[in-house]
Amino acid sequence: MSNTIYIGYDFKVSPLQPATEILIAELGYAGFESFVETEEGVTAYIQKDEWYETILEDIQILNSDEFEINYVFNEIEQVNWNQEWEKNFDSIVVENTCSVRAPFHEKPNTKYDIIIEPKMSFGTGHHETTHMMIQHILHNDFKGKSVLDMGCGTGVLAILAEMKGANPIDAIDYDNWCYINSLENVERNNCKNIRVFEGDANLLDGRKYDIIIANINRNILLNDMEAYINCLNSEGMLLLSGFYVDDISIIEAECNKYSLNLVETIEKNQWVALKFLN
Numbered sequence: 001m002s003n004t005i006y007i008g009y010d011f012k013v014s015p016l017q018p019a020t021e022i023l024i025a026e027l028g029y030a031g032f033e034s035f036v037e038t039e040e041g042v043t044a045y046i047q048k049d050e051w052y053e054t055i056l057e058d059i060q061i062l063n064s065d066e067f068e069i070n071y072v073f074n075e076i077e078q079v080n081w082n083q084e085w086e087k088n089f090d091s092i093v094v095e096n097t098c099s100v101r102a103p104f105h106e107k108p109n110t111k112y113d114i115i116i117e118p119k120m121s122f123g124t125g126h127h128e129t130t131h132m133m134i135q136h137i138l139h140n141d142f143k144g145k146s147v148l149d150m151g152c153g154t155g156v157l158a159i160l161a162e163m164k165g166a167n168p169i170d171a172i173d174y175d176n177w178c179y180i181n182s183l184e185n186v187e188r189n190n191c192k193n194i195r196v197f198e199g200d201a202n203l204l205d206g207r208k209y210d211i212i213i214a215n216i217n218r219n220i221l222l223n224d225m226e227a228y229i230n231c232l233n234s235e236g237m238l239l240l241s242g243f244y245v246d247d248i249s250i251i252e253a254e255c256n257k258y259s260l261n262l263v264e265t266i267e268k269n270q271w272v273a274l275k276f277l278n
């Protein structure tokens with residue numbers, strides 16, 4: 001499997017707000033996946049596979065007379081999420097119950113304490129989607145359940161699933177860095193019930209799970225939904241994130257095709273995480 005190549009756009013925005021906020025929202029709808037706010041604007045990342053020549057043509061704010069927005073962009077072999085993490089330095093705590101921190105942070109007083117060194121992988125808990133998926137996992141019973149974490153990144157969600165009693169757990173990511181990083185984090189957190197695989201939905205043939213977790217993005221989820229649902233047990237649970245409020249209807253319609261019903265929505269800064277039941 002190859003490493004994920006990103007295109008990074010460095011936007012300089014004047015005046016900064018509300019233009020930066022609007023720009024991030026518009027870029028998110030266009031398929032950009034990660035954003036790092038800078039002193040002068042924002043750096044936005046999109047996977048090269050999702051990128052096309054005219055991607056900025058529909059970004060309305062770039063044509064606004066009220067703001068001046070300039071940008072440069074280039075191809076990046078690997079985004080160093082670790083540097084972004086260290087820039088953001090703080091550990092995070094979700095609902096006073098689950099912390100996600102680096103080894104150099106002080107041990108917090110939380111029921112679930114996850115130690116992550118993200119290196120080049122996505123999943124430190126700082127992103128809205130990871131945060132909301134952690135919330136869904138905290139709210140649900142994982143004891144003795146078989147779990148699939150698709151697009152595991154750092155392995156953070158699989159690790160929390162094990163801490164909540166899930167067994168066995170399969171964690172899959174198509175990115176080589178994420179695969180290796182998940183293996184390291186699984187070990188770092190003394191997890192015993194997680195198997196990590198490098199690959200995608202093609203690995204799923206024949207396996208069955210009580211709970212499937214997938215925080216990826218709208219297009220991949222829509223593309224691979226059938227494969228996920230084929231390996232979900234009857235009365236299983238599907239937790240999905242990596243997309244926006246406006247995408248709920250298309251994701252819900254796809255799940256309804258397989259008789260899965262939307263039962264809970266968590267929303268944060270326009271991002272959502274959905275819980276479906278079979």
Ligand SMILES: C[S@@+](CC[C@H](N)C(=O)[O-])C[C@H]1O[C@@H](n2cnc3c(N)ncnc32)[C@H](O)[C@@H]1O
Binds near residue numbers: 125133175178199217
């Ligand atoms: C938004 S990150 C989520 C990481 C982590 N699960 C979390 O919640 O923080 C999405 C992850 O999915 C992986 N990914 C993207 N497309 C995939 C695919 N088709 N199959 C498996 N993994 C994929 C990426 O490499 C990335 O690590």
